[in-house]
Amino acid sequence: MSQKSFYDLEYLIEINEKRIEEYISAYQKILERLTNIVIVYSALAIFFIPICQDLFQSEITHWLFISSFVIFVGLFSFSLYFTIRLIIPEDVAYLGSPKRYYNTLRWEYEQLIEKQSFDWQENIDKQLQASYVGELERILTTNIRAFVKKSSFYYNALTFSLLSAVPFLICLGFHIMKKEDKIQKVKIIKQEKILNLHLYKLDSIMYDAKKTNSGKPPIKFGTTSNLPGVDNSKVIPSSPFIIRENSSKIRKMKDVPAWWDEDDFKDHNSWSLLSVLNKYFKKLF
Known part of the structure; x- marks a missing residue:
């Protein structure tokens, strides 16, 4: 190099x-x-x-x-x-x-x-x-x-x-x-x-409750069943919910009418829809 x-x-x-x-x-x-x-x-x-x-x-x-x-x-x-x-x-x-x-x-x-x-x-x-x-x-x-x-x-x-x-x-x-x-x-x-x-919702709920209670009709007492040892005149009736078949519509059964007779439905063998309707129209007219 x-x-x-x-x-x-x-x-x-x-x-x-x-x-x-x-x-x-x-x-x-x-x-x-x-x-x-x-x-x-x-x-x-x-x-x-x-x-x-x-x-x-x-x-x-x-x-x-x-x-x-x-x-x-x-x-x-x-x-x-x-x-x-x-x-x-x-x-x-x-x-x-x-x-x-x-x-x-x-x-x-x-x-x-x-x-x-x-x-x-x-x-x-x-x-x-x-x-x-x-x-x-x-x-x-x-x-x-x-x-x-x-x-x-x-x-x-x-x-x-x-x-x-x-x-x-x-x-x-x-x-x-x-x-x-x-x-x-x-x-x-x-x-x-x-x-x-x-607080506003609570006041509204309380106001609605008071309004509902004040305008609510008197509670109905009495039942169609003769129960042993019970004063039927002091029993509050309860109604079931009615659902139409194949439907989602729900309604509550109305109060039992005055002409309702439970004896008509005790005998299931003799009961028929025509007899109930016949009795219903007779009592109406």
């Missing part, structure tokens, strides 16, 4: 080309890391509008809330300024076509150097390498300057955005406490409304 020397133009070309590739790659990675700043901005934007409403609608007037909001706006403005500077394109240098060296510059050097000398091609080759090294140095200088500027913009934008999160969290704490107070007030009001509604 040959020892590398800075007197060797080929070695100078090699190290300059490597440095150019490294700085271009680093420059592109800075733009890729812009997503870190976007994530911080997205987290701050979730509660930014509600906090502004608390301030401008005078819902929160505490001095710490107002001062924290002012500090947040200042730090966030600096961060936004550097973020915009980071997004703005910067001048980056790249290598041109090599045809310029082996065609244009070579012809120009051939006009300047006498061809009679035995080593004129070697001299022209060194001059071309020197021109190429000079171009590489200018490209590297331009890209280093662009990389340093973008790095400073990214660092300042991210730093100020993280610093602005501290007063923003203080404002967020005031906003959350205010929201909890509203929730508790709403719960108390709802409980009062529910209690008043229950």
